[in-house]
Amino acid sequence: MSSGTDKDVEVKDTAEEHSTNSENTKPDSMSKDEAKKFYEEKGLDLSPDVPVKPKPIPAFEKSLADKVSSKFGDKISVDYVRADRIRVTAKRENIVDVAKFIRDELKYDHAESVSGVDYPDSSEIEVIYHLGSYTDEKLGRQIFALATRVPREDVPNPGSDSTRTPSLRDVFYSVEFHERECFEMFGVYFEGHPDMRRLLLPEDWADIPPFRKDFKIKGR
Amino acid sequence: MTTQLPPGMHIETVDEKIMTLNVGPQHPGSGHMRLIIKVDGDYIVSCDPDPGYVHRGEEKMAEYRNYIQNIPHLERPVIHDSSNILYPYCLGVEELLGIEVPERAKYIRVIAAELNRCIYILYWLAIYGIFLGHSTMFMWPAGDRELFIDLLEAMSGARVTHAYLVPGGVRNDLPSNFEERCLRQVAYFEKRLREYEAIFYQNPLLKARTEGSGILSRTDAIRLGTTGSVLRASGVDFDVRKKEPYDVYENLDFQTIVMKEGDSYARSRIPYLEMFESCRIIKDALKKMPKSGSVRTKLKPNPKGGNDEVYRRVESGRGAIGYYIVSNNRPEPYRVKISVGSFRNLICMPYLLKGEKLGNMPAVYWGLNYWPVEADR
Numbered sequence: 209m210s211s212g213t214d215k216d217v218e219v220k221d222t223a224e225e226h227s228t229n230s231e232n233t234k235p236d237s238m239s240k241d242e243a244k245k246f247y248e249e250k251g252l253d254l255s256p257d258v259p260v261k262p263k264p265i266p267a268f269e270k271s272l273a274d275k276v277s278s279k280f281g282d283k284i285s286v287d288y289v290r291a292d293r294i295r296v297t298a299k300r301e302n303i304v305d306v307a308k309f310i311r312d313e314l315k316y317d318h319a320e321s322v323s324g325v326d327y328p329d330s331s332e333i334e335v336i337y338h339l340g341s342y343t344d345e346k347l348g349r350q351i352f353a354l355a356t357r358v359p360r361e362d363v364p365n366p367g368s369d370s371t372r373t374p375s376l377r378d379v380f381y382s383v384e385f386h387e388r389e390c391f392e393m394f395g396v397y398f399e400g401h402p403d404m405r406r407l408l409l410p411e412d413w414a415d416i417p418p419f420r421k422d423f424k425i426k427g428r
Numbered sequence: 429m430t431t432q433l434p435p436g437m438h439i440e441t442v443d444e445k446i447m448t449l450n451v452g453p454q455h456p457g458s459g460h461m462r463l464i465i466k467v468d469g470d471y472i473v474s475c476d477p478d479p480g481y482v483h484r485g486e487e488k489m490a491e492y493r494n495y496i497q498n499i500p501h502l503e504r505p506v507i508h509d510s511s512n513i514l515y516p517y518c519l520g521v522e523e524l525l526g527i528e529v530p531e532r533a534k535y536i537r538v539i540a541a542e543l544n545r546c547i548y549i550l551y552w553l554a555i556y557g558i559f560l561g562h563s564t565m566f567m568w569p570a571g572d573r574e575l576f577i578d579l580l581e582a583m584s585g586a587r588v589t590h591a592y593l594v595p596g597g598v599r600n601d602l603p604s605n606f607e608e609r610c611l612r613q614v615a616y617f618e619k620r621l622r623e624y625e626a627i628f629y630q631n632p633l634l635k636a637r638t639e640g641s642g643i644l645s646r647t648d649a650i651r652l653g654t655t656g657s658v659l660r661a662s663g664v665d666f667d668v669r670k671k672e673p674y675d676v677y678e679n680l681d682f683q684t685i686v687m688k689e690g691d692s693y694a695r696s697r698i699p700y701l702e703m704f705e706s707c708r709i710i711k712d713a714l715k716k717m718p719k720s721g722s723v724r725t726k727l728k729p730n731p732k733g734g735n736d737e738v739y740r741r742v743e744s745g746r747g748a749i750g751y752y753i754v755s756n757n758r759p760e761p762y763r764v765k766i767s768v769g770s771f772r773n774l775i776c777m778p779y780l781l782k783g784e785k786l787g788n789m790p791a792v793y794w795g796l797n798y799w800p801v802e803a804d805r
């Protein structure tokens with residue numbers, strides 16, 4: 209971006225150029241004073257992004273995350289612990305064990321959502337379960353995000369390729385329809401799911417899973 | 429003959445005694461979705477819900493628009509409850525961008541959300557009434573809905589799709605005579621609500637059809653991960669407004685309605701009783717609201733979210749709505765996942781309909797407070 213030649217701009221798609229607004233965005237290499245001058249010249253009332261102060265780690269959430277990490281050690285990684293939110297990434301071989309531990313020891317009892325996130329750059333798809341609890345009063349505010357990563361294939365063949373992970377349906381019954389949605393939208397096959405059919409998409413959908421990044425909306 | 433079928437497709441064996449019925453997607457009794465129901469005589473043997481007829485890919489669309497452009501289309505899944513479906517999006521974007529919301533805007537947002545909740549519940553109640561053959565219960569709520577639509581029109585300028593809540597506050601301030609007008613209409617509405625009780629909820633015909641039908645036990649309600657009125661009708665005291673209060677809900681005076689029966693009657697009664705609580709919240713918020721001040725923190729053009737993610741939820745008319753937003757230093761979100769109450773409650777449909785009489789299907793189905801358009805997103 210710092211070179212900013214006219215050639216680069218010409219090649220760019222118009223929608224892309226509009227959305228990034230590259231003219232009004234300062235190059236990352238600028239110092240603070242230069243950036244201030246840059247904005248003044250453009251006539252924009254913009255200040256450079258203020259660095260976010262690190263927030264203190266809440267004790268209760270920390271204790272929950274510690275329970276998981278002391279049990280599983282290197283098999284999992286705690287991504288963040290914030291107020292009311294914990295996120296843990298597990299390898300797909302361990303995800304059933306981790307989920308069982310979360311259900312039995314930490315008393316989370318249902319899934320709020322199961323999302324897929326496509327990362328074509330690292331050839332991975334992330335499956336993330338947001339778990340909550342109805343039975344434990346203390347966990348009313350909490351959401352436990354349990355994530356795992358599965359390999360992604362450039363030419364997907366949902367159900368028959370390596371994009372698969374064990375289903376959590378036997379641990380959290382409520383993931384049943386969420387996992388079916390994730391299967392059709394991202395092509396992630398959940399092994400052991402009793403009813404891995406399409407849910408929202410039509411039966412004769414013949415394109416790639418539509419929520420993957422390489423499925424583009426027409427005209428965009 | 430063996431045929432290689434694509435994954436997800438199967439061939440069904442036919443039993444002579446069992447008949448398969450397709451309820452929907454055009455049939456008004458099922459909304460815009462299909463229920464594949466198998467009946468043995470008059471009794472339902474199994475039910476396979478088939479949603480997706482109104483899937484519009486809101487989550488995919490959100491990846492192509494920046495945080496402000498996303499506002500009007502994200503309210504489309506449920507236009508009758510548009511403030512509540514935008515609420516968690518606004519909370520999430522505010523957390524991502526680190527925006528502080530002015531105090532007065534927080535109260536206005538709560539008022540808009542509660543007015544919208546009443547609009548949604550009245551719309552649902554009208555449909556619930558007409559499908560149980562009670563045409564008065566269609567006319568009354570459909571008419572009383574106008575009270576709140578008028579109020580929200582005065583606030584936002586639009587009758588149905590308000591797009592009133594924005595990251596940073598609300599789009600514009602209240603009109604000058606709003607407080608007095610709102611109190612007058614809410615007082616009238618509370619009087620009207622009491623009349624509903626006598627004509628509908630104490631009606632022996634309604635009770636005969638709904639009491640004891642489609643019972644969902646407390647254990648099952650938790651295991652299936654249901655939410656909203658379905659969950660509270662089965663005796664679980666969970667409301668996001670109480671458990672994880674957002675904006676100013678913790679300062680306001682209201683209570684959660686919980687019933688133990690878990691049948692269709694309890695599920696239909698809880699939203700009705702919640703409208704009284706909504707009226708209480710509106711009156712309390714008008715009293716405690718700062719009388720002047722800013723209502724919106726302006727965002728800078730094309731704000732970027734940093735490398736972060738956020739999960740925020742609120743309580744809507746149909747249960748908890750959660751937004752999972754992933755951002756990657758771009759003006760557009762990298763991924764938006766909307767977890768809606770209707771989709772989460774869909775899973776209990778096969779359980780509740782099994783063993784019911786076919787004629788009782790609408791009573792159970794609409795009692796779930798299910799909105800097909802929202803479930804499909």
